[in-house]
Amino acid sequence: MGLLVDGTWRDEWYDTASTGGRFVRRDSQFRHQLGEEGFEAAPGRYHLYVSYACPWAHRTLIVRALKGLEDMIGVSAVSPIMLEHGWTYDTGEGSTGDTVNGTRYHHELYTRAKPDYSGRVTVPVLWDTKTNTIVNNESSDIIRMFNTAFDSFGARAGNFYPEDLRQEIDTVNERVYDTVNNGVYKAGFATTQAAYEEALGPLFDTLDWLEERLSTQRFLVGTQLTEADIRLFTTLVRFDPVYHGHFKTNLRRVEDYPSLWAYTRDIYQTPGIARTVNMDHIKRHYYASHRTINPTGIVPMGTGGDLTLPHGRDGMTA
Numbered sequence: 001m002g003l004l005v006d007g008t009w010r011d012e013w014y015d016t017a018s019t020g021g022r023f024v025r026r027d028s029q030f031r032h033q034l035g036e037e038g039f040e041a042a043p044g045r046y047h048l049y050v051s052y053a054c055p056w057a058h059r060t061l062i063v064r065a066l067k068g069l070e071d072m073i074g075v076s077a078v079s080p081i082m083l084e085h086g087w088t089y090d091t092g093e094g095s096t097g098d099t100v101n102g103t104r105y106h107h108e109l110y111t112r113a114k115p116d117y118s119g120r121v122t123v124p125v126l127w128d129t130k131t132n133t134i135v136n137n138e139s140s141d142i143i144r145m146f147n148t149a150f151d152s153f154g155a156r157a158g159n160f161y162p163e164d165l166r167q168e169i170d171t172v173n174e175r176v177y178d179t180v181n182n183g184v185y186k187a188g189f190a191t192t193q194a195a196y197e198e199a200l201g202p203l204f205d206t207l208d209w210l211e212e213r214l215s216t217q218r219f220l221v222g223t224q225l226t227e228a229d230i231r232l233f234t235t236l237v238r239f240d241p242v243y244h245g246h247f248k249t250n251l252r253r254v255e256d257y258p259s260l261w262a263y264t265r266d267i268y269q270t271p272g273i274a275r276t277v278n279m280d281h282i283k284r285h286y287y288a289s290h291r292t293i294n295p296t297g298i299v300p301m302g303t304g305g306d307l308t309l310p311h312g313r314d315g316m317t318a
């Protein structure tokens, strides 16, 4: 784990000293949009760098699959193990290798894009093979671009951010992001008891609220799958096998919430989604990479509940 300072890699864990033990996530810095001048959408031009373990990168893999973009946007996946060099393209450790730039370390992409880059070196990254730079490294932007940018090139029909639902999707996303998606990280990366406890209350308040909401409706917003569901799902699917133990979010499991658990299975069983879930990478990444949290690197054997069990939610949107 580390970061770049003026283009030089430094092996350092998150600094929580100045924030009272709290983990504070930094904003992503590359924010170009497909369709803007210089970054026209075109099949085969853009490449996605991901970690199968990462919930943020996972969003982009799901929208890529649902929109049928696999042949238009290639993918390179890092190794699940992330230690002193950060994310690596070590094929011996389960990476696909960097199939476009041949880099060994993910931070090399950042310095290729911006030689004096300072900041975190994260996945996902959307790379432009034409101008050899990073288009965008913010998953919430990338999924919105994938949602529509390739529609005129034969992307599959489907709109996960429809105009008439945007306001409600934004409202749900805001709460889910702060207390759940990022909430589990705030709990897990806290370095004081107070900071940990500060994250746990809102996390479980939101899970209780979601349980209630999803007991009467199949999806979070409207009657169809939207990006709000995709964004929540990537945290829920990691919750019982990883966050509950590793990040100490152990007041309840997702399996203890009947509606939330059936909902998680429903999303998992949506055609195209199951093959984006790589439980081996998910478990190995967290438990074997975060040595400040789990010094032995031992990966627990449990994998969470059976995601293939019938979910029984089909009738809810009828």
Ligand SMILES: N[C@@H](CCC(=O)N[C@@H](CS)C(=O)NCC(=O)O)C(=O)O
Pocket (backbone or CB within 6 Å): 001, 002, 003, 028, 051, 053, 054, 055, 056, 057, 120, 121, 122, 123, 124, 137, 138, 139, 140
């Ligand atoms: N806001 C970013 C966050 C991405 C992110 O934090 N990815 C994590 C992996 S789950 C990462 O690469 N962390 C490496 C680091 O912080 O050094 C997004 O949604 O794309």
